Amino acid sequence: MIRWFALALGALCTANGYAVDLPKATPESQGLDSDRLLRMLDYLQGNGFDTDSVLMARHGKLVLEAYVAPFNPGIAHQINSATKSFTSTLAGLAIAEGKLSLDDTVAKVLPQYADLPNARAITLRQLLGMQSGLLWGDDPKELAQMHIAQDAGRYVLQHARAPELVGKWNYNSGGSHLISLMVSRAVGMPFADYAQQKLFTPLGFAPVEWDKDAQGHVNGSRGIYALPTDLMAFAELYRQHGQYAGQQLIPRAWVDYATAPLYPVTPDSPLDDFYGAQWWTTRNREWYVARGGGGQYIAVLPRYDISMVITSRRYAFKYAQEPDFNALVQYFIQPNTQDVLPDNAAALNKLNARIAQLLHPAPQSPSHSPLEAELNGKLITLTEAGKPAGSFRFDFAPDQMTVSQTWQGTAPGQRQFVANIDGTWRQSDDPQSPLSFRAHWRDAKTLEIEQVVIRQGWPITYIFSFNGNHVHIDFKDVAAAWEGTLQTAALHPASHD
Numbered sequence: 456m457i458r459w460f461a462l463a464l465g466a467l468c469t470a471n472g473y474a475v476d477l478p479k480a481t482p483e484s485q486g487l488d489s490d491r492l493l494r495m496l497d498y499l500q501g502n503g504f505d506t507d508s509v510l511m512a513r514h515g516k517l518v519l520e521a522y523v524a525p526f527n528p529g530i531a532h533q534i535n536s537a538t539k540s541f542t543s544t545l546a547g548l549a550i551a552e553g554k555l556s557l558d559d560t561v562a563k564v565l566p567q568y569a570d571l572p573n574a575r576a577i578t579l580r581q582l583l584g585m586q587s588g589l590l591w592g593d594d595p596k597e598l599a600q601m602h603i604a605q606d607a608g609r610y611v612l613q614h615a616r617a618p619e620l621v622g623k624w625n626y627n628s629g630g631s632h633l634i635s636l637m638v639s640r641a642v643g644m645p646f647a648d649y650a651q652q653k654l655f656t657p658l659g660f661a662p663v664e665w666d667k668d669a670q671g672h673v674n675g676s677r678g679i680y681a682l683p684t685d686l687m688a689f690a691e692l693y694r695q696h697g698q699y700a701g702q703q704l705i706p707r708a709w710v711d712y713a714t715a716p717l718y719p720v721t722p723d724s725p726l727d728d729f730y731g732a733q734w735w736t737t738r739n740r741e742w743y744v745a746r747g748g749g750g751q752y753i754a755v756l757p758r759y760d761i762s763m764v765i766t767s768r769r770y771a772f773k774y775a776q777e778p779d780f781n782a783l784v785q786y787f788i789q790p791n792t793q794d795v796l797p798d799n800a801a802a803l804n805k806l807n808a809r810i811a812q813l814l815h816p817a818p819q820s821p822s823h824s825p826l827e828a829e830l831n832g833k834l835i836t837l838t839e840a841g842k843p844a845g846s847f848r849f850d851f852a853p854d855q856m857t858v859s860q861t862w863q864g865t866a867p868g869q870r871q872f873v874a875n876i877d878g879t880w881r882q883s884d885d886p887q888s889p890l891s892f893r894a895h896w897r898d899a900k901t902l903e904i905e906q907v908v909i910r911q912g913w914p915i916t917y918i919f920s921f922n923g924n925h926v927h928i929d930f931k932d933v934a935a936a937w938e939g940t941l942q943t944a945a946l947h948p949a950s951h952d
Contacts, residue, residue, distance in 0.1 A: 495787035525891035535747030547709035635675025843888030
């Protein structure tokens with residue numbers, strides 16, 4: 456999936472009627488360099504980061520807001536495990552209200568699990584710090600099993616518990632979901648309603664979507680869909696030690712506790728590898744961040760009075776190549792100690808031009824191959840590991856192509872979409888699950904088709920290699936491949952919407 460940047464400086468930034476409640480300022484007026492921020496945007500577009508939005512504020516003033524097409528300001532983005540920091544915040548509120556204690560066991564709060572030894576032993580403090588000792592394989596299959604389990608809480612608690620891991624950090628999304636179940640029971644209302652009342656409404660969030668488990672409980676470990684501008688409000692809440700718009704929404708003591716370097720991720724953790732209460736941080740708290748798979752970040756840099764939001768389009772469970780916030784400060788941000796720089800209209804104009812280009816890339820000359828005439832209207836039948844896998848059909852036009860696809864397996868189906876071949880994106884008509892597509896010829900025998908699930912940051916790139924009637928299809932970022940055979944007879948023309 457793919458996204459592009461765009462930034463608005465010095466003007467009111469809105470998204471579907473919702474706005475960041477922050478004044479706007481030029482980077483230089485806040486001691487930041489527009490030229491360095493431009494280089495940062497380009498850096499975050501490469502190196503495997505594939506960022507699709509970047510927002511930055513200093514001293515409470517928004518100096519950077521950028522989006523990368525096909526992502527745009529009006530689309531809510533799934534933040535994956537950055538959800539955990541919202542869950543922690545709501546746990547802190549329940550504790551402040553006297554409805555929970557860090558030393559409460561799961562069984563005390565959720566007596567339906569009192570028959571399980573783990574529930575009687577594991578505390579909220581351990582869950583927040585990921586020190587429960589549960590043996591949890593935090594991968595897509597484990598999360599999927601929890602999601603469909605008849606009772607997600609029982610599923611998590613039935614995992615084996617290793618005594619030697621109790622009190623040591625071990626990443627566990629199941630524990631984060633248990634936290635949300637405990638908070639919900641303690642406050643006497645659904646977790647999503649509590650979040651709406653205590654956070655989303657006071658912060659001015661647009662309507663929030665949230666993945667649910669089989670029992671209808673929202674997932675405390677992941678699954679929030681929110682606008683980047685709203686995520687910036689959450690970052691600002693923490694930058695201001697729990698205050699927002701003049702109100703103390705969460706206790707300052709909780710902000711300090713949750714974002715403190717409480718636990719080393721490894722026995723000899725480097726500077727940037729510590730954990731608080733569902734927040735990642737550094738040994739010296741140079742920065743702390745809510746982090747989600749696929750490149751989702753809500754960050755605060757206390758020393759520089761900076762808050763940031765980054766969303767990305769990397770494959771959801773690909774954690775390699777994460778930006779280092781220390782490096783971002785050193786090479787791109789470098790706040791001026793005087794908190795102000797001379798105006799630099801030329802650099803600011805370049806930054807704004809880059810932002811506009813990222814959100815609205817200019818069409819390019821469409822890429823073409825002599826093979827188009829041979830492929831047009833013909834069927835490519837697919838096999839995977841020797842078994843039928845479906846088919847593709849291409850119908851070419853001067854600046855776009857219509858792709859008709861079928862697939863087989865446990866959930867067979869079919870679809871048709873149009874992909875631009877001029878470098879721009881074309882979006883599907885489904886508002887609930889918008890997709891965007893584009894295509895280009897890498898060379899005369901290699902066709903690449905890119906698909907982005909816009910709200911979820913999931914890219915799928917098909918790479919078709921043609922050799923006579925044989926077609927090999929690889930997937931970028933996914934360990935899978937199909938073999939195809941080009942049929943000789945053309946089919947009836949595809950319908951064009």
